[in-house]
Amino acid sequence: MKKLKYGQVGGGVGAFIGPVHRAAVSLTGKAELVAGCFSSDHERNIESAKKLGIDPSRVYRTFEEMAEKEAKREDKIDFVSIVVPNYLHFEVAKSFLENGINVVCDKPLTLEIKDAFELVNLVKSTNLEFMVTYTYIGYSMIKKAKEIIKSGEIGKVKFVVAEYPQEWLLNKRTIGEGTSWRLKKEYMGVSSSVGDIGAHIESLVSFLTDLKVKRILAKLSCFIHPEKLDDNAFIILEYDSGAVGNYWTSQIASGNKNALKLRIYGTEGSIEWEQEKPNRLILNKIGEPTKILFRGRETSSKLINSNLTLPMGHPEGFVEAFANLYSSFIEVLLNKKLGKPHPEKNFPDVLDGARGVTFVHTCVESSQRGSIWIDFPKID
Numbered sequence: 001m002k003k004l005k006y007g008q009v010g011g012g013v014g015a016f017i018g019p020v021h022r023a024a025v026s027l028t029g030k031a032e033l034v035a036g037c038f039s040s041d042h043e044r045n046i047e048s049a050k051k052l053g054i055d056p057s058r059v060y061r062t063f064e065e066m067a068e069k070e071a072k073r074e075d076k077i078d079f080v081s082i083v084v085p086n087y088l089h090f091e092v093a094k095s096f097l098e099n100g101i102n103v104v105c106d107k108p109l110t111l112e113i114k115d116a117f118e119l120v121n122l123v124k125s126t127n128l129e130f131m132v133t134y135t136y137i138g139y140s141m142i143k144k145a146k147e148i149i150k151s152g153e154i155g156k157v158k159f160v161v162a163e164y165p166q167e168w169l170l171n172k173r174t175i176g177e178g179t180s181w182r183l184k185k186e187y188m189g190v191s192s193s194v195g196d197i198g199a200h201i202e203s204l205v206s207f208l209t210d211l212k213v214k215r216i217l218a219k220l221s222c223f224i225h226p227e228k229l230d231d232n233a234f235i236i237l238e239y240d241s242g243a244v245g246n247y248w249t250s251q252i253a254s255g256n257k258n259a260l261k262l263r264i265y266g267t268e269g270s271i272e273w274e275q276e277k278p279n280r281l282i283l284n285k286i287g288e289p290t291k292i293l294f295r296g297r298e299t300s301s302k303l304i305n306s307n308l309t310l311p312m313g314h315p316e317g318f319v320e321a322f323a324n325l326y327s328s329f330i331e332v333l334l335n336k337k338l339g340k341p342h343p344e345k346n347f348p349d350v351l352d353g354a355r356g357v358t359f360v361h362t363c364v365e366s367s368q369r370g371s372i373w374i375d376f377p378k379i380d
């Protein structure tokens with residue numbers, strides 16, 4: 001089977017996540033980059049395309065032009081990878097869906113809830129595939145954790161404690177030119193810490209457990225954010241099952257780089273995972289010694305086997321987590337192209353993205369109304 005073809009919107013010279021997406025796709029070996037609109041600044045767009053060896057006839061001034069012209073080509077791209085600032089996600093994704101092109105979009109899906117559900121409806125009506133890159137779901141040990149929880153090994157989940165502290169907003173060196181849009185509400189959205197990193201926690205807990213959020217109480221604070229967006233948030237959740245959760249997000253927690261950590265407690269034990277040590281999963285079962293599971297030794301699972309295979313002891317990292325997501329997504333497209341039944345979808349989709357946007361808005365609403373409980377809508 002030939003490789004699929006893809007294009008990218010964003011990810012020009014100097015961008016953060018675009019090159020990570022490209023490295024990840026290239027690791028899968030299943031798709032090649034052939035088109036792009038890498039920057040809104042056309043000089044930079046051309047410079048980026050040259051460095052990437054893109055045929056100049058497939059370098060576009062705007063994403064609208066790219067979506068329309070690619071759709072008309074016989075050898076059109078199979079999917080687009082959207083890695084632009086948050087405020088553009090909706091328009092770019094909509095444009096490609098309307099032109100019949102599958103979409104991968106980074107988080108958060110959109111700024112507004114209504115736009116997120118417009119994309120959900122568009123995906124349904126076009127029968128196209130849509131992945132939202134909630135990176136951490138790609139890690140093998142997160143998939144292992146999902147299997148452990150599903151198997152009932154830790155019993156019925158009773159409470160979740162998750163934190164995602166960073167310190168970048170405190171540090172003048174990390175607030176460079178490239179991060180300028182993140183400091184502006186119209187580009188970033190209604191929330192900074194919950195929108196940027198809290199959404200990752202929500203997606204992970206939803207992926208790992210069957211818990212459905214029932215209501216949320218949040219206290220968002222702004223200590224230093226220039227546009228008075230939250231840079232620290234404490235969130236309490238109740239789930240339908242009666243379980244409860246406690247999430248913390250911060251961009252001003254001195255000493256923390258990207259310290260996402262999850263602990264899920266059940267009636268028979270608990271699991272614990274840290275993003276900065278992603279190849280390790282801690283399992284505690286009542287009355288038994290603590291087990292530390294390492295990627296590569298704890299394999300033989302359907303979920304993990306769909307990931308790229310790195311031998312044990314060769315750490316899987318951030319790029320590989322993206323690559324695992326892309327690998328599953330591309331597999332679905334390849335099978336669809338061949339008219340074969342879909343392999344199991346092993347990636348976050350547009351509905352997961354819409355639930356994430358709803359989560360962010362619910363936290364903001366709770367906090368703005370004096371940190372009261374707000375019911376969370378049913379999203380299935």
Ligand SMILES: NC(=O)c1ccc[n+]([C@@H]2O[C@H](COP(=O)([O-])OP(=O)(O)OC[C@H]3O[C@@H](n4cnc5c(N)ncnc54)[C@H](O)[C@@H]3O)[C@@H](O)[C@H]2O)c1
Nearest residue numbers: 010011012015016017037038039040083084086106107135
């Ligand atoms: N999943 C993750 O772990 C993760 C990590 C970092 C960032 N992100 C998300 O990725 C997105 C991009 O973040 P980033 O840090 O790479 O930002 P960035 O500012 O480093 O890069 C954005 C890129 O988009 C380009 N761009 C802006 N407007 C454009 C337009 N109209 N047309 C074409 N290109 C345009 C810019 O020139 C730049 O190349 C954000 O939504 C962010 O939330 C996700």
